[in-house]
Amino acid sequence: xxxxxxxxxxxxxxxxxxxxxxxxxxxxxxxxxxxxxxxxxxxxxxxxxxxxxxxxxxxxxxxxxxxxxxxxxxxxxxxxxxxxxxxxxxxxxxxxxxxxxxxxxxxxxxxxxxxxxxxxxxxxxxxxxxxxxxxxxxxxxxxxxxxxxxxxxxxxxxxxxxxxxxxxxxxxxxxxxxxxxxxxxxxxxxxxxxxxxxxxxxxxxxxxxxxxxxxxxxxxxxxxxxxxxxxxxxxxxxxxxxxxxxxxxxxxxxxxxxxxxxxxxxxxxxxxxxxxxxxxxxxxxxxxxxxxxxxxxxxxxxxxxxxxxxxxxxxxxxxxxxxxxxxxxxxxxxxxxxxxxxx
Amino acid sequence: xxxxxxxxxxxxxxxxxxxxxxxxxxxxxxxxxxxxxxxxxxxxxxxxxxxxxxxxxxxxxxxxxxxxxxxxxxxxxxxxxxxxxxxxxxxxxxxxxxxxxxxxxxxxxxxxxxxxxxxxxxxxxxxxxxxxxxxxxxxxxxxxxxxxxxxxxxxxxxxxxxxxxxxxxxxxxxxxxxxxxxxxxxxxxxxxxxxxxxxxxxxxxxxxxxxxxxxxxxxxxxxxxxxxxxxxxxxxxxxxxxxxxxxxxxxxxxxxxxxxxxxxxxxxxxxxxxxxxxxxxxxxxxxxxxxxxxxxxxxxxxxxxxxxxxxxxxxxxxxxxxxxxxxxxxxxxxxxxxxxxxxxxxxxxxxxxxxxxxxxxxxxxxxxxxxxxxxxxxxxxxxxxxxxxxxxxxxxxxxxxxxxxxxxxxxxxxxxxxxxxxxxxxxxxxxxxxxxxxxxxxxxxxxx
Numbered sequence: 205x206x207x208x209x210x211x212x213x214x215x216x217x218x219x220x221x222x223x224x225x226x227x228x229x230x231x232x233x234x235x236x237x238x239x240x241x242x243x244x245x246x247x248x249x250x251x252x253x254x255x256x257x258x259x260x261x262x263x264x265x266x267x268x269x270x271x272x273x274x275x276x277x278x279x280x281x282x283x284x285x286x287x288x289x290x291x292x293x294x295x296x297x298x299x300x301x302x303x304x305x306x307x308x309x310x311x312x313x314x315x316x317x318x319x320x321x322x323x324x325x326x327x328x329x330x331x332x333x334x335x336x337x338x339x340x341x342x343x344x345x346x347x348x349x350x351x352x353x354x355x356x357x358x359x360x361x362x363x364x365x366x367x368x369x370x371x372x373x374x375x376x377x378x379x380x381x382x383x384x385x386x387x388x389x390x391x392x393x394x395x396x397x398x399x400x401x402x403x404x405x406x407x408x409x410x411x412x413x414x415x416x417x418x419x420x421x422x423x424x425x426x427x428x429x430x431x432x433x434x435x436x437x438x439x440x441x442x443x444x445x446x447x448x449x450x451x452x453x454x455x456x457x458x459x460x461x462x463x464x465x466x467x468x469x470x471x472x473x474x475x476x477x478x479x480x481x482x483x484x485x486x487x488x489x490x491x492x493x494x495x496x497x498x499x500x501x502x503x504x505x506x507x508x509x510x511x512x513x514x515x516x517x518x519x520x521x522x523x524x525x526x527x528x529x530x531x532x533x534x535x536x537x538x539x540x541x542x543x544x545x546x547x
Numbered sequence: 548x549x550x551x552x553x554x555x556x557x558x559x560x561x562x563x564x565x566x567x568x569x570x571x572x573x574x575x576x577x578x579x580x581x582x583x584x585x586x587x588x589x590x591x592x593x594x595x596x597x598x599x600x601x602x603x604x605x606x607x608x609x610x611x612x613x614x615x616x617x618x619x620x621x622x623x624x625x626x627x628x629x630x631x632x633x634x635x636x637x638x639x640x641x642x643x644x645x646x647x648x649x650x651x652x653x654x655x656x657x658x659x660x661x662x663x664x665x666x667x668x669x670x671x672x673x674x675x676x677x678x679x680x681x682x683x684x685x686x687x688x689x690x691x692x693x694x695x696x697x698x699x700x701x702x703x704x705x706x707x708x709x710x711x712x713x714x715x716x717x718x719x720x721x722x723x724x725x726x727x728x729x730x731x732x733x734x735x736x737x738x739x740x741x742x743x744x745x746x747x748x749x750x751x752x753x754x755x756x757x758x759x760x761x762x763x764x765x766x767x768x769x770x771x772x773x774x775x776x777x778x779x780x781x782x783x784x785x786x787x788x789x790x791x792x793x794x795x796x797x798x799x800x801x802x803x804x805x806x807x808x809x810x811x812x813x814x815x816x817x818x819x820x821x822x823x824x825x826x827x828x829x830x831x832x833x834x835x836x837x838x839x840x841x842x843x844x845x846x847x848x849x850x851x852x853x854x855x856x857x858x859x860x861x862x863x864x865x866x867x868x869x870x871x872x873x874x875x876x877x878x879x880x881x882x883x884x885x886x887x888x889x890x891x892x893x894x895x896x897x898x899x900x901x902x903x904x905x906x907x908x909x910x911x912x913x914x915x916x917x918x919x920x921x922x923x924x925x926x927x928x929x930x931x932x933x934x935x936x937x938x939x940x941x942x943x944x945x946x947x948x949x950x951x952x953x954x955x956x957x958x959x960x961x962x963x964x965x966x967x968x969x970x971x972x973x974x975x976x977x978x979x980x981x982x983x984x985x986x987x988x989x990x991x992x993x994x995x
Contacts, residue, residue, distance in 0.1 A: 392687035455599035
């Protein structure tokens, strides 16, 4: 029977039936099944924490429900999400580990790609409750934010108006302030924050917003506005190598192989398949932090924001195969023992 | 071979890679089954049936994206709405079903807002409002914000009007939470006084937009912002032929400020009315100022404090107006600046362009008259004194005198040269603009 989280015990595993069922379904579910089988980074302790959300007998529906429930309960809304706990996730913690030297130098610079279209819930809050709790703090910035956020075009129209050359600086400053107030003063965090290193990402900046999303493995089906934020590992606090449990029910995540050094974190799957990526980027997560405007302005003006134009995703199978090939060429054929095939 | 351990689909690539389509397929399969359970509704609203797309978007957004891809969308939407209606009648605000009731309720209410079907959803949503039992938040948003959204889109009558007005004016309401935008949406989607769902409640909209204009008064981007509000309302009832005159009339009745009137989408409106073979226009005074004197027109009344003039014109004049108006209108709508003087500048700029083209488009006489009109406009602009600054100066200088008699004579002596330089100046306005004390108002009246 298939391994689960890279371990062959117990055998049989309670998730065997569910995973086998997922393997016979859509490409996305197959990808998820393979990730769950191979992601050895999920420790036995964390597996136990996750398992408390899995109802028995475990079917594919219950397994996917558990992934969602675990993510929505123990990761996303938590001030201290599961991934920062040493007893649950110590094997993935790089910096912020008590009694140990930080694995990566705290001065190393990270970069995150912040999708403004994904901040609908924050803008909605700023327009209503935020406006009442912090009167005049954000002026009329969010007054015209659409009431129905299912209307992608209306959300984009709102952002197009705000992200014009004349107003972009003020708007980004306001957005970062709203994010900060929302997560810290209002205690409504939104975890995790995904990041890579600035040195690895820098060469892709000129590729434009579509390329930014591709290299960090984010598939967006609609155009969106993105901003780049650069900061140090020190500012990020506890920096962690991500697992599938931190991505939740997300098919574009790809686990990193056992030979990959912890210091390199994970590796986002480059969504561009032609030409194929030739280098792996590091991938980290950390808790949501306060971003002062300097995190944005310390990147060359005009190259620190952009509008992606269309669907980045092509074929998940091809993307996974390309990434698998790149992992094999980087870490050797031993990855075949870890993950038998990409899809 | 290791690969053989894996159950392989016949052709994985043949399966769709488009997440929206995957959602549609799953939704289609569920909606086509006549037997369904409430738990399935709750599971959909908590995202359990969605493909592995991550957690950035709300489940209801994915459901809606899937729904719009249906071949028979109307039928599917009606079925989904009816299932949501059943879920609403089960008092979910009290029973709080689902693994995460907050997430379920948030998505339920927001999906009701998107579906906008007052016939099926109006009553059960009002019941939730009347019970006042809804509490909690999802991802930081109070569930009452979601209920507000759902109620806005599913109004059966105008009973919530006072709540929408309170939101527009920034006042608290007893239970619902919303911004001025929510309030305006509430008024915009409210059935009119005849109970019609397909027509807007125009008088209420006029007053609502006036309140919005008041909120935006000090904003540097007020013109663009206000135009966005107006355009959104217009696009809510598309194809309504009477939108343009209706908006002018509600602006007039509600006494909008001039800058707000100048944000309306159309200020050169040819109406159905005719008199003695002349056609009727509701036209911005600046457009009329460009009409050469030899072309005949007859202004019969003024609207919006004479910014819009009801005018009967000959066919020749109509041709001229229709030729120049689009150019002026385009410049007006693109003006991003807040001040009144920016309007003067914008119009003067367009007049220059028209003047340059006039000799080709019309004749030299018309070109000369356009030039004259532009001169008049600029002359008027340059010769218009800054009433607020003058008022403040008068207040400051005269207040430095202790005796009332001295103060009064000082005001009179200051007003005298003003009257000489600007014969049309309204000295009462000088006092009004600066909220001057009564004795200054009296003295200025005397001088006037």
